Amino acid sequence: MLELGLKFTLAYLLGSILGSLVVGQLYGGVDIRQLGSGNAGGTNALRTQGKVFALWVIVIDVGKGILPVIVLPTVDVPGVGIDPLLSREFIAYAVGFAALLGHVYPLWYDFRGGKGGATAAGVLCVVAPFLALPVILFWVAAIILTGYVGLSTIVAVVGAAAYIGITDLPDAYRLFVLATLIAVLIIFTHRANIVRMWQGTENRMHLFRSG
Known part of the structure; x- marks a missing residue:
């Protein structure tokens, strides 16, 4: 269970990195949560900042749904190891959902995130x-x-x-x-x-x- 808890937490923290705010920093500190619908996702990015900005947001948000599902289930964390009682499939599902929770309720941004569509798509299309x-x-x-x-x-x-x-x-x-x-x-x-x-x-x- 230690492996599951640690990897769930890591996936959640990765999911908490909002694509719109990362890209916004490259655009002079734009925070699209203060614009348009106030949402941190790709649709509001498109409507308020245009296609290129929105594309990068979507790439990041989809990617953070994909990355933990591919990487974390098979990573042997030093001091934790691989729990033989847990299937890799179950861990993949758990970390995928954790990444989605991180996107919706991001620790780094006062739990004000996006609505999860792009990250959910990334998770589902990998699992x-x-x-x-x-x-x-x-x-x-x-x-x-x-x-x-x-x-x-x-x-x-x-x-x-x-x-x-x-x-x-x-x-x-x-x-x-x-x-x-x-x-x-x-x-x-x-x-x-x-x-x-x-x-x-x-x-x-x-x-x-x-x-």
């Missing part, structure tokens, strides 16, 4: 590469049909959990639990978006503009 295509299709279909980025993110993660539940249970029950926890957290972080959609005040992103 279950077969989810990459369905997740992309769910997201693209939702954004084309509605124009709501938040709703599209919710559809993508809920769709991922549903896809696992339909195609891989009972064998992939641990993956299903992880995907369900991610979906619940993403829905929670987008609760304000849900209210604005209900009120008709949520901003839309138009991928295809005429004229």
Whole structure:
């Protein structure tokens, strides 16, 4: 359990590094949490700082979902070692969720983070590469049909959990639990978006503009 606790903590601390604030330091100290929607994620970065800024934010936020899942399960930490009672799969799922929690509630930034979409995508597409295509299709279909980025993110993660539940249970029950926890957290972080959609005040992103 010491191995699990240490690696969970390391993944959380890595997740707490917000891409938008790292990139913002390179742009003269910009803090996008003080701009636009006040969110630290890629969508607000795009709307307030433009495509290049947003691209780097997304790369960092996706990357910190990928890195701990790939690296930490097999790292033999000096003085801790590898716990033979813990499967590497379980540790991968745990550190992936820890990185996501770090992004949403970052220790380094007063627990004011992003909504987790990019980091969740990084985690899911590494622990279950077969989810990459369905997740992309769910997201693209939702954004084309509605124009709501938040709703599209919710559809993508809920769709991922549903896809696992339909195609891989009972064998992939641990993956299903992880995907369900991610979906619940993403829905929670987008609760304000849900209210604005209900009120008709949520901003839309138009991928295809005429004229």
